Amino acid sequence: MITSERTVLKITASKPEEGFYACIKSERKISEICWKIKNASGEVECDGTENADAYEYTIHSRFDAHMWSVEAPTLYELSLEIAYSDGTVETMTDKFGFRYFSCDEKNLYLNGYPFYMRAYIRGTIAHEHENNCNLSEYDFYKKNILTAKEYGFNTIRFHSVVPPEACFRAADDLGIIIHIEMRADNMEYDNLQEMLYGKNDFVTNEELEEIINSLYNHPSFMVYCVGNEIREPGKKPRIKEIRDFIKKNDPTRLFIDTCAHGEYDRDYVDFDVQHMGYFFPYGEHANMFADTDNLLCFGTVGNKSMIEESESGKIRRGIAFSRPLIAHEVCHYTSWRDYYALRDKFKKYNRPAPWWVDEEIKMLEAKGYKEDFASTLQITKDYQFHCWKTALEGIRTSPLLSGFHMLQFADTDRYENSNGVVDCFDDPHGISAEEFRKFNADTVVIARLPKQVYSGTETVKVPVYISQYKINPPKLGTFSYTLSGKDVNSNGSLASVDTQKSGLYTICSLELLLPDVKSAQKLELVCRVDFEDGTACENSWELWVFPKLNAKTESIATSGMDSAYLDREFSFAKDGDYIVTDRLDDELFENLEAGKNVMLIYRTDWTRHLLHKTMPAPKYSFRHTWERYKGVIWDRGTINGGKDDKELLNKFGFVTDGQINFQYYSLIEDSDKINLDDFPVSVHSIVSGFDKASRDRFDATKFRLPELMYDRTMRHFSYAFELCVGKGKLLVTGFNFTGVEKGDVASLWMMKALLSYFTSSEFAPQNTISVNELKKYLSDVAAGGPQKEGMMTQYWQLDDAPVESMEYWEESERYLREK
DSSP, rough: BBOOOOOOEEEEEEGGGGGGGEEEEEEEEEEEEEEEOOOSSSSSEEEEEEEEEEEEEEEEOOOOOBBBBHHHHHHEEEEEEEEEESSSSSEEEEEEOOOOEEOOSSSSTTTTTEEEEEEEEEEEEEOOOOOEEEEEEOHHHHHHHHHHHHHHHHHEEETTTOOOOHHHHHHHHHOEEEEOOOTTTTTOHHHHHHHHHOOOOOOOHHHHHHHHHTTTTTEEEEEEEEEESSSSGGGOHHHHHHHHHHHHOTTSSSSEEESOOTTTOOOOOOSEOOOSSSSSSSSGGTTTTOOGGGGGOOTTTTOOOOOEEEEEEEEEEOOOOOOHHHEEEEOOOOOOOHHHHHHHHHHHHTTOOOOHHHHHHHHHHHOOSSHHHHHHHHHHHHHHEEEEEEEEHHHHTOOEEEEEEEOOBOOOOOSSSSSOOOOOOOOOSOOOOOHHSSEEEEESEEEESOOOOTTOOOOEEEEEEEEOSSSSSOEEEEEEEEOOOOOOOEEEEEEEEOOOOOEEEEEEEEEEEEOOHHHOEEEEEEEEEOOOOOOEEEEEEEEEEEEEOOOEEEEEOOOOOEEEEEEOOOOOOOSSSSSESSSSHHHHHHHTTTTTTTEEEOOOTHHHHHHHHGOOOOOOOEEEEOOOOOBBBBOSSSSSSSEEEEHHHTTTTOOOBBBBBGGGGHHHHTTEEETTTOOOOOEEEEEEEEEEEEEOOOOOOHOOOOOOGGGGGSSEEEEEEEEEETTTEEEEEOOOOTTTTOOOHHHHHHHHHHHHHHHHTTTTHHHEOOOHHHHHHHHHHHHTOOOOOOOOHHHHHHHOSSSSSOEEEOOOHHHHHHH
């Protein structure tokens, strides 16, 4: 605390048995100090009078105090009356709490208990919002903190910002930890500059001293951090000077140099924050939060080689951390926003609405989304929730991690991107706090399913973990599970499960024999632990179970497909009425003109031009994009979920609840998603994808393109659609069916469903286009050259590196600028 007279008060209170120390430092000589300590009820705990003849004096005393924690933020108030030798008197009051921070090789600790950091990010403008409810500054932060705690968060990381005093007061009162990043008031964060080149200007010792003295008494304040994504901090002498200055003047808190990009073998930080990668933690990358290979790109202080390559292979250096590791900027998966509700809210609070609110409304109405907007919005929210749940459960079961920084909790109002759990008024919008806490509380139970799509009669082996970080956890609990669905209802329990440890550990394993279902079903697995103290934790997962196929290799004599695993009943001759092909060529149009039914499996290297940059243009091409099954990461990507024709697909054997979920994973990952925005006629889309509602940041900044462009935002995507072409009928799908030959269950059953529909009497598309009109459209699209996404999305599509490198940025810009 620094008073208006520049008097400094620093209160050190770690353990009640050690008492508190109140150090007063003034520019005037102190003669006498009268002091008292009050508790939250206003009762005096202790008081005294000290005679002093110095410019600096320390009071030391003890009383029967309680600890401050996130769960029980107990505060005390110290009041001082200071008489100076010049006859003047100064009074001051400040609050403090007893608490102490520490760490070892694995854990952070608060008051000696393991502390799992569940942080969200705010601070810099891209991750912040205005006081849109017109509250006092204190109440502005109070509302945000109380709402965040309802969703299970216990820490705020202030990105590139030291927050105001009101924030610390609210955090002290309500119980949440604060991490700051130190900048002088006149040092602004430049996102694009620092993302590409890092931060190289640092605070001075004078600025550091002001920060330390101002914030010292706040029990919520835990972490000093120099900045965000500083490149090679271990090689910057000023960083160590900052660390030494802080440890000398405030040894009670933790220090870290950078959030992400630090060398793994730095020896002067208390814990580490590292970028675990922009992959999606499912399928191939399911263990990304336990994979140190993703950190090799950040190098070592001593310039050791991280990867050795030869003609015969590679050697990757193993990385072992001697300090707690926190996952950097995770989960910033986006969705659409309720633009109509936001417009009304800004009007209600008499606040100017950001420019993008009306522009997004204009765009969605121009693109025909208004009528079904409420359901579309919720589908994007549901997909976002599935992504968050998958990622946070991967983090909570990682043996490497001791916490995470989530980007972010509240939406920004500066940009149109929506990656917040709540809106920019700190109000919930489509995400349940109760459901979110199932994987983001002090104690969570997690069943690590190896996959979520199965065949009937499969045996599923599932390890079940508890991730528990709380004061005095209960010693015993009873584990139970249920597996339920339309024709399934099984359950079991295990008593006297040992739950007294803190940390991550396996409490049991499940071995589930799935029923021999006669029709595809969505099942729900619920796991629950009832503790002896009366508390409980519960979590659930969806399983998509299909009938077991007696599949045999069948030769399908088509113009493009050689073989596939299908039921015997599906066999087609090239000269028959039904043709399945993966070739978009003149023969396809001849067959349609002849009145035949054609199913086109659209998969082409032209969609993956990023990997085939010298490839000449084909004769025909749909407007398409290379798709991944992973949420849009701020502005990286093109999928905000999607909807399907539930009635049609369920009838023909592919189970769905009406929207894209994990039963679509293998079909969508590495697929060819077709953009119907400018397609000449409307079509019936059997499975549709929703595009992101935001721009690529480099479009506007580096390429000087308009802020929101209709041809690359909220596009109408389809994975499968139908229409009549000339005398024939055409079903087009861009799904990835390479899994058919590998026996992938979802691929088999989607192929089976589409073929069953395709050959049924119900295949009767209502929309028609002439052969010539379709040929002209497809040839014009092909002649227009490769269809390139923006710089951020190209990286998302390649999916081959944990973070963007400078080489990537340079090549991506070159690629976009070439004719």
